[in-house]
Amino acid sequence: MTSIAGLPEFLLYLGTAAGLTGLYLVVYTLATAHNELALIRRDVTAAAIALGGSLVGFTLPLAVAVTNAGSVLDCLVWGLIALVVQIAVYWLVRLVVPDLSRRIEEDRMAAACLLGAASLAGGILNAASMTS
Structure with a gap:
């Protein structure tokens, strides 16, 4: 059966991407001054928007790293670069909005929307840069 011939490689890259995503969530939640998951459990929409x-x-x-990777190691390296870029985006937004965590904890949407939009913009530029 050739229709599932690529299944082992698919599972390898999917597992790698899932592992990197889990690592990202751990690192990101440790880097922020607020506890996103606790806030989301309390129904704080601003935390969900910022984390999302x-x-x-x-x-x-x-996803671009998985698509363009020549190997799983390649994917891991570029995935870690994506992680670093996103943490840097968070810290840059904190420079602009020093009380960012307090605002998110208070469910203030402007700060959460700025962080979410900056994170998306950083991710888009990061993805585009990986294709050059």
Whole structure:
């Protein structure tokens, strides 16, 4: 059966991408000054928007890394670069909005939307840069 001949490689790259995504969530939640998951459990929409934008901003370049990778190691390296870029975006937004975490904890949407949009923009630019 040739229709599933690529299944082992698919599973390898999917597992690698899932592992990198899990690592990203751990690193990101440790880097922020607020506890996103606790806030989301309390129904703080601002935390969900900020984390969601960040997650999409990370997975966009990760998808490009999977697509263009010559090997799993290649994918890992570019996935880690995507992780670093997204953490840098968070810190850049904190420079602009020093009380970012307090605002997100207070469910203030402007700060969350800015962080989510900046994360998406960072991810889009990161993904585009990986294709050059």
